[in-house]
Structures are given as structure tokens and as C-alpha cells.
Amino acid sequence: MGKLTIEELRKIREGARKSRDLREAQGKSRITVHMGTCGIASGARDVMDALLKAIETHHIEGVLITTSGCAGLCSMEPMATVEFLDQPPVKYVELDAEKIVRILLEHAVEGKIVEEYALAIGSEKMS
Amino acid sequence: MKELALHILDIAENSIRAHADLIEIEIVESEERNELTMTITDNGEGMDDETLRRVMDPFFTTKTVRRIGIGLSLLDQAARQTGGGTTIESARGKGTRMSARFTLDHVDRQPVGDLATTMSILIGGNPSIDFVLRHDRGNDGFLFDTRSLREELGDVDLNEPEVLSFIAGLVRERRNLSDESVSG
Numbered sequence: 001m002g003k004l005t006i007e008e009l010r011k012i013r014e015g016a017r018k019s020r021d022l023r024e025a026q027g028k029s030r031i032t033v034h035m036g037t038c039g040i041a042s043g044a045r046d047v048m049d050a051l052l053k054a055i056e057t058h059h060i061e062g063v064l065i066t067t068s069g070c071a072g073l074c075s076m077e078p079m080a081t082v083e084f085l086d087q088p089p090v091k092y093v094e095l096d097a098e099k100i101v102r103i104l105l106e107h108a109v110e111g112k113i114v115e116e117y118a119l120a121i122g123s124e125k126m127s
Numbered sequence: 128m129k130e131l132a133l134h135i136l137d138i139a140e141n142s143i144r145a146h147a148d149l150i151e152i153e154i155v156e157s158e159e160r161n162e163l164t165m166t167i168t169d170n171g172e173g174m175d176d177e178t179l180r181r182v183m184d185p186f187f188t189t190k191t192v193r194r195i196g197i198g199l200s201l202l203d204q205a206a207r208q209t210g211g212g213t214t215i216e217s218a219r220g221k222g223t224r225m226s227a228r229f230t231l232d233h234v235d236r237q238p239v240g241d242l243a244t245t246m247s248i249l250i251g252g253n254p255s256i257d258f259v260l261r262h263d264r265g266n267d268g269f270l271f272d273t274r275s276l277r278e279e280l281g282d283v284d285l286n287e288p289e290v291l292s293f294i295a296g297l298v299r300e301r302r303n304l305s306d307e308s309v310s311g
Contacts, residue, residue: 009279016280016287035252037198040137041128045241048248056288065286067252069140 028062029108033100034079036070042077043096050097051080054104063108076119082107088122128201130240131165137198138167138225139249143256145171145223150249151259154239156231158265162211163236166226174217182215202227209233243299246271247291254286260298269301 033039033048051065071079076093080100083089090113092103099117106112113121128134135152142150147169155164174182185200203213209230217223229236242260249258250273260271273285276294283290296302 009276012289012293013280013283016283016289033252035136035140035248037137037201040133045133045136045244045248048252049244052247052251052288052291056292065251067140067248069144 028084029111030064030066030083031100031104031108032066032068032081032083034069034071034077034081035067036074036077038070038074039077039079044078046097047078047080047095047100051100051104054101058105060104060109063104073119079119084111090121091119092117093119128205128237130238131205132240132242132245134198134202134205134227134237135165135167135242136245136248138202141198142167142169142171142223143253145169145173147171147222147256149257149259151261153261153263155261155263156265158231161231163229163231163239164226165229166224168222168224170222173219173221173223175219179215179217183213199225205229205237208235243295246298247295250294251286251291254284262301267301268303269298270303271298 031051033044033051035044035048048065048067054060055063055065071081071091073079073093078095080092080095080103081089082092082103090107092099092114095103095117099114103114103117106114128137131154139150139152149170151166151168153164153166153168155162155166157163183200183203185197199213199215206212206227206229210233211228211230213225213227215223215225239262242262246258246260249256257273257277258271259273260269262269271294276285276290280290285291285294
């Protein structure tokens, strides 16, 4: 088991600072991955992991990532909610690693709802 | 849940909801005692006696979106399947300590699993909370503490993508943030 060096930490710090400085201060959108017992048992960890890795890989700016507990629709987990300021939230259901990356790139970044994965926009259920 | 790392992710959510700002996770594997103990301690709001008495009931929850809370009872079941069990200590304003004990070599004992991804997700989703992970496997001890990492990172947040990848690698490779190496 190797020991960490101060040089490695400094490189991480400087690299992260440069990336952060390129991103805008305020988030444009927020993705909440629901991590209740039902979600975790259904694969929410893989969904969250894919999301975090995609943000790094694609150098995504302005998307805030948070977690929350169960959303109350346990049979449809894993679930995530995408929100933009002054717009109704969109709830996505039955997610996997591939779907969440598409939701990140198409909805959270480009603003286009991925209707085939969406359950509801605000309080209106998708038909 | 198929691995203990998933239970950690689940139980830590209780600590987060209790507004803890420090969550300590300890896993001790002892071949001598044939025992694996997993303890999660937080400095959150804690529970009153009535809540503590009912916390293992899968049909009891303090959440409002649904009427069941099965996380702790699932963990308890997983421990009991190996001949172990769980204990919870809590008091209002004093935090909570949950400890699950498993028989180490029992065929039904779940593997520890992917701690690296679990920790990066906990930290990534909750960058203002400090996490401590201790994993003791007899002669091999691993300690990760976000407080030590914050000192070195300065104004860089823990949930920056590069930092989260670094944390996952650190945990996966069990590389200790030792005072000796960090202070140079």
C-alpha cells in the first residue's frame, strides 16, 4: 500500500482549480439522484457513479449534482430529477448508467427533455 | 443489498437527514474473533427514546414520502443471517452510533464490496459533510478523513470531478493520507 505524497495532492489541487475556473460560478441545472433504500437496492449507486464520471469525461459545466432519499415511487427506481430555475422539475425513472448519461447531456446540458425516460414534468404525467 | 458498501450508502443517508456534519464509518475484520463489525457514527440530531425503540421496525419511518423505513431492518437481517446482530445508541442532540456485527467466515456474510464508489458518491453528493473511513483487516489498516484532504486542497471543493476520482482511487488502492507524507 503506497503512501500519498504532498506533490500528488498539489497536482490534484491545481488541476481541480483550473477546471473549476473554467466553469461558471452558478449552476444552470441540477440533477438529484434518489438514493433511498429502494433506489440503492435497484442500482442507484451505478447511476450516480456514471453521472459523476460523465461530468468529468465530458468536462460538463454548470450542472449541480445532489442526492436525496426515496421519492416515494419505489417500483420505478432508480430515479433522478432534473431541474432548471423557473421550470417544472422532470422526474426520470427506471434508470441505468447509459440513460443517466444521455439525460445529463441532452437535458441537463442542452435543455431537451428525454421524453422516453421521463415519468412526469412537474405534476403532469407523461403519456 | 448485495454488499456492505451499499448498506453504508443507505445508512449514511439517515445521518445526512439528521443534519450530521461528521460521519465516521469503521469496518473491523478480525480473524481471531471470526467477526466483522461495521459501525457508523454521526454527530447529527440523534433520536428520542420513542424513535430509538421503533427504529428497527420496517413499518416505522420519520420520512413523509412513504410509510416504510426498511434500511436498518435490512442491515439487521443481513447481520442476523450470519449469527450476528445490530445495536444502535442515540440521544437527542448527541448523534447516533449504529453497529452491525457479522460472523466473518459465514457463507451468508456479504462482501465489503465497492467502498471506493460508495465514498466518492457520499462525498460527491454531500461536499459540506466530513467523512471518515477506517478499515482494519488485522495487520492492514486504512484511514481516510476528508478533513485532512480539505486542509491540503484549500479552496478546492471535495466534489470537484478530479478530486472525486482521486478519492475513489485512494480508497480503492487503500493509500493512507499519513501525516508524515502529507507534511513532507
